[in-house]
Every structure is written in structure tokens, then in C-alpha cells.
Amino acid sequence: KLEELEEFPCHCPICCEYEPKEVKNFEDKLRTELLAKHNLYISFSELRTIRQAIKEGNLWELVEQRIRNHPRLGDAFSIIKSNFELFENCEKVYKPHGRIFASPESTNRVLLQRYDLKMKHNYRAPPEAKFLILLPELDVKGYHSPSIKTWLEEIENNTIIPREILHVAFISYFFGIIPFDLSF
Structure with a gap:
């Protein structure tokens, strides 16, 4: 509400030119006109932001950011x-x-x-694979993770189950199952 504002949080020309206590004393018609101009500036600014996000391929990030606002x-x-x-x-x-x-x-x-x-549609597990081993996705990718490196070495060096019938994949919160051969 206008009465509650000490200063305008916006930087549009209207909000920079006037202070809330000034606008509060204006006639209704002028106040409405200034509000309409303010809304127009804000709308054009938002359109520029959206076009830039589309150009950069960041539209989804912008949408996520905006939905947290209201x-x-x-x-x-x-x-x-x-x-x-x-x-x-x-x-x-x-x-x-x-x-x-x-x-x-x-x-x-x-x-x-x-x-x-x-x-x-495109990925098929190797036909010889009989067992699926799921490893957790950690904060460090693939071979760069000491834990993953150790697990993979254990899988390679195991003498119980032949390596060619093992299919290794990572489980990711966002991506779901990521086959090891596609994880790099």
C-alpha cells in the first residue's frame, strides 16, 4: 500500500521522480496515470528480461525464480x-x-x-548384461570420485561374476538412472 511506503523500491522513471508521500497527495486521476506508466515500465522491463533469458537459453531458470516470488x-x-x-x-x-x-x-x-x-527411446542395456549395479551419484563425477573409483575397481577385479554380464549405472536425484558408459 502506498501509505506504508517510505520510498519506492522500483527504479523506473516514475518511481525515481516522485516519493510515496508526494504521490499519496495527488488527485486520483494523476495517481492512476502514474501507476499505469509505472506498470508499463515494469512490463517492458520484464519483457526484456524474458527475451534475454530465451536468447541465453535460461528461460526455465527465470521461471523457477519467478514462481518463488508469488x-x-x-x-x-x-x-x-x-x-x-x-x-x-x-x-x-x-x-x-x-x-x-x-x-x-x-x-x-x-x-x-x-x-x-x-x-x-535410444538407450539399450548391453544384451549380455544380466545384473545391474547401481552406484550413488556423488558430488564428484565418475572416476574423479575416490569412492566411485574404489567401487569400480572392485567391480572390475571381482572374480565371482564375469564383468561382461554386469551393467553399471549411477542413480541420480535429477536424472534417474545414468548408465556408466554415458556418465562422462
Whole structure:
């Protein structure tokens, strides 16, 4: 509410030109006009932010960030996540930097759904594999993890079960099952 503001948190030209106590004393018509201009500046600023996120392939991160700002946006997100193909063209397959998985909503990312579809359609376990060994995904990837390296050495050096009938995979909170041969 205008009465509760000491200063405007916004940096648009309207909010920079006036103080809340000034605006409070304006006529209704002028106050409404200033609010409309303020809303227009904010809307154009948000459109620029969205276009930039699309250009950089970060639209999903922006959506996740925005839904934390208001509970009603969380309701809209449930519609978005069931129509991920709308976002697929805006989400780059490869990025020069790592992906950020920041919240439970991250599990619905286009990237993860795309990965899941490709795994279901394109990946087949080796035909000779009879046993699946699941290793936990740790904070260090593959051979770089001392624990994983030890487990893999144990698997390679075991004399009970032939290595060729063992299929090794990682279990990941976000990606699900990741076959060892695709984990690098």
C-alpha cells in the first residue's frame, strides 16, 4: 500500500521522480496515470528480461525464480510443466556453463524431460548384461570420485561374476538412472 511506503523500491522513471508521500497527495486521476506508466515500465522491463533469458537459453531458470516470488505463479507452473514442449525450443541443449538445479521445480526442467525421453527411446542395456549395479551419484563425477573409483575397481577385479554380464549405472536425484558408459 502506498501509505506504508517510505520510498519506492522500483527504479523506473516514475518511481525515481516522485516519493510515496508526494504521490499519496495527488488527485486520483494523476495517481492512476502514474501507476499505469509505472506498470508499463515494469512490463517492458520484464519483457526484456524474458527475451534475454530465451536468447541465453535460461528461460526455465527465470521461471523457477519467478514462481518463488508469488504463490499464484506456482499454480500457473503446474500448467507449464505439463506442456514442456512449449519450452523445448527455448531451452538450449548445450550451454557454456553448468545447469543449476535449485528447487524441487528443477526436476520438471525441459532438459531432464528431454534426457528421459532420449533414454527411453535410444538407450539399450548391453544384451549380455544380466545384473545391474547401481552406484550413488556423488558430488564428484565418475572416476574423479575416490569412492566411485574404489567401487569400480572392485567391480572390475571381482572374480565371482564375469564383468561382461554386469551393467553399471549411477542413480541420480535429477536424472534417474545414468548408465556408466554415458556418465562422462
